[in-house]
Amino acid sequence: MKSTIKDVARKANVSVATVSRVLNNLPGYSEDTKRTVLRVIEELKYQPNAIARGLINKRTQTIGVLFPSVSSAFSSEVLHGIEHFAHDENYSIVVCNTAEDGRRTMKYLQVLREKQVDGIIFSSEVLKEEYYEALKAMDVPVVLVATHSEYKSVPYVKVDDWKASYEATEYLIHKGHRQIAMIGGYEGDPIAGKPRIDGFKQALLDNGITLRDELIFDGGFRFDQATVAAENLLLTAPEVTAVFAASDEMAIALISVAAKHGISVPEQISVIGYDNLKLAEMSNPPLTTIAQPLYKMGERAADKLISMITSKERVVSEIVPHKIIERNTVRKLP
C-alpha cells in the first residue's frame, strides 16, 4: 500500500497539517519536527498525491498540447521545445493528436477540460470558432504556435510567413533566377497557404518579374501530395530554373521527382524549401531552406502559457525570426 500523509503524520507524531507544511516549505514548525517528519517521509518513501493536491489547489501542473499530427517531424520539434521548457517549470504535457477532422479536436478539448489542465497550446491548425468557443468555456489560458487567429485575445508565436516567403523568393532572384515557380499550400489556407503565396507573388512583382499564375502549383504540404505537384511542374513548365517550395517535404518531393526524370539539382533546377526540418540536412543534395526555429517556438509558447497561468496577466504575441539556411540546392545563374 502506498503511504499517505496520514501515515507519515501518525508515525511522526504530528498532525497532517504539520506534515503538509514541511512538504510545502511553509513556515510553522521547529527544526526538530521538520527533521523527524523528513525522516519519516524518507522511511515510508512517501510521495504526495498530486491528484488530491490538484483538487484543492485547482492546479494540475499539466498543460494540453493539440497537434494536427503528432507524427510529423514538424510537430515533434515544436513538441520537444514545449516539453523541455514545461518540464523545467514543473508542468507535464499531455499530447493530443487531432488528426484531420474537427470531431477529434472537440473530444480532446472536453477531455482536457475534465482533466482540469491549467492551459492549452494549440498548434498549426486554424482556430475554428467552434474550438474558440470551447476554449473560452474552459476558461484556461491558450497560446497558439505556428498559427494565429482573428481572436485578438489569443496570443501566438510564429514566424512571419509572408516575409519569409518574400525573402526566399528574393534569394532566388538575387541568384539570377527569373523563371521561378512555387509549390505552395492551398490558397484557402489562411495560415501556411495564402501568406506564403502572397509573399512569393509580391517579391516577383517588386523585382519586375511578371507574375504567371500557372507557375504556382498548390496542394498539400506532405511529400506524397507534393510529388504530383512536382511532376506537374516539371512537365508543364520546363523553362523554370528555380522553385520555392512552401515546405521541406515539398522541396524534397521536387528533388526526388527531378532525379527520377534525370534532372539534376541544382545544376538544372534550383530549389529552396521551408521549415528546416532535420531531413533538410539529410537531403541529397542538402536542402537550402528557410528555417523556422521550431524548437524555440515550442519553448516560447510554453513560456507564455505558463506565465499566463501563474500571473493571470495578458501576454503579447511574438513573431519569431526565420532565416535562410544555405545548403546545396540553389545555383547562382551566370
Added chain:
Amino acid sequence: MKSTIKDVARKANVSVATVSRVLNNLPGYSEDTKRTVLRVIEELKYQPNAIARGLINKRTQTIGVLFPSVSSAFSSEVLHGIEHFAHDENYSIVVCNTAEDGRRTMKYLQVLREKQVDGIIFSSEVLKEEYYEALKAMDVPVVLVATHSEYKSVPYVKVDDWKASYEATEYLIHKGHRQIAMIGGYEGDPIAGKPRIDGFKQALLDNGITLRDELIFDGGFRFDQATVAAENLLLTAPEVTAVFAASDEMAIALISVAAKHGISVPEQISVIGYDNLKLAEMSNPPLTTIAQPLYKMGERAADKLISMITSKERVVSEIVPHKIIERNTVRKLP
C-alpha cells in the same frame, strides 16, 4: 464559475448521489429524474471533474510514456500509435522526454507517480535497474516498446533485431554482394547494438563469407554521428560493394557522404537501412530498408498496457514482424 455536481443536484432537485448515478450510467433512478438531470447538465454545461473522480477511483485514465528523445522521427511514430489507441480507450498520454541522462528519467518517474498515472510505457532505452526499482515501487503496469529487459515480469513489444539484421544481410548476399560492411550501433548496446551486429555476423558466416571485424563501423544511430562512420568506411574499405546500416539515418548518411565523394548509390555501392522512417521514401534515391512497424508497435504496447490496467492480469510479450521494403538503393551484382 464552472458548475459542480452540487450545482446540478440543487437545480435538478435531487441529491448529488443521483446525479452521480446518471452520470455513470448506474441503475437507480426513474426515467423522469434521468431526463431532468440530463437537462440540467446540459443547461449548466456541466462537465465532471476528472481530478475529483480520480481521487476516489484511484484511476486517472492517463498513462505516461517515456522516450529517450521525443523529437526523433522514430519516437513520434511510436508515440502516434500509442496515442491513437489510448485515446480510443479513453486514456490520455503524458509524454516524457528523458533526454540522454538518467536523472531526467528518475525525475519523470517521480512526477508520473505523484500524478498517479495508471501505467507506463517505456521506449527504446535499456531499463536500468534503478528505473526498474522505481517502477516497481510505483506499483503500476509497465510495458516496454522497442526494447526489452532481463526483468521477466515486464512485457515488451519489439521486432526481432537479430533476425531482421540477419535477413537484411542475406538480402544483400542474395543480390550477389560479398564485400559487405555494416554501420552499426555500439556493441555494448544490448538493445539495438549487439543483436543487430550479431545477426549481421551470423548471416555472413552462414553464407561462407569471412568475417572481417574492421568492416563493422560502430557509433551512434543519428545522421551526424553516422556521417563520420560513413566517411571512414568509404576511405578505408573501397572494396565494399554493399553496406547494412542499423538505422535509416545511418544509411542516408552513407548516401550523402558517398554523393559528396562522387560515388553513386546503388551503382557503385548498395545500402540497406533499418526502421523505414518516413524519410526512407523521401531519400534520394529512395531507401531500401527493413521496416519496423513503429505505429503498430505503439498501438500494441498501449493495448497491452491498458489490458494490464483494467484486468490486472499478466500480459505476454510480443515479437512484431519486420519486413524488407525494396526501393532503389540495392543493386543486383552481375
Added chain:
DNA sequence: CTGAAAGCGCTTACAG
C-alpha cells in the same frame, strides 16, 4: 510552533 476541522468535487456503501 501546532492541531482540529472544514472543504476541494466527486463515488459508494448503507438505509429507507
Added chain:
DNA sequence: CTGAAAGCGCTTACAG
C-alpha cells in the same frame, strides 16, 4: 427509486 453520510488525500484558515 432516492438521499444522507463517509471518505478519497490533501491544504488552509482558524484558534490556541
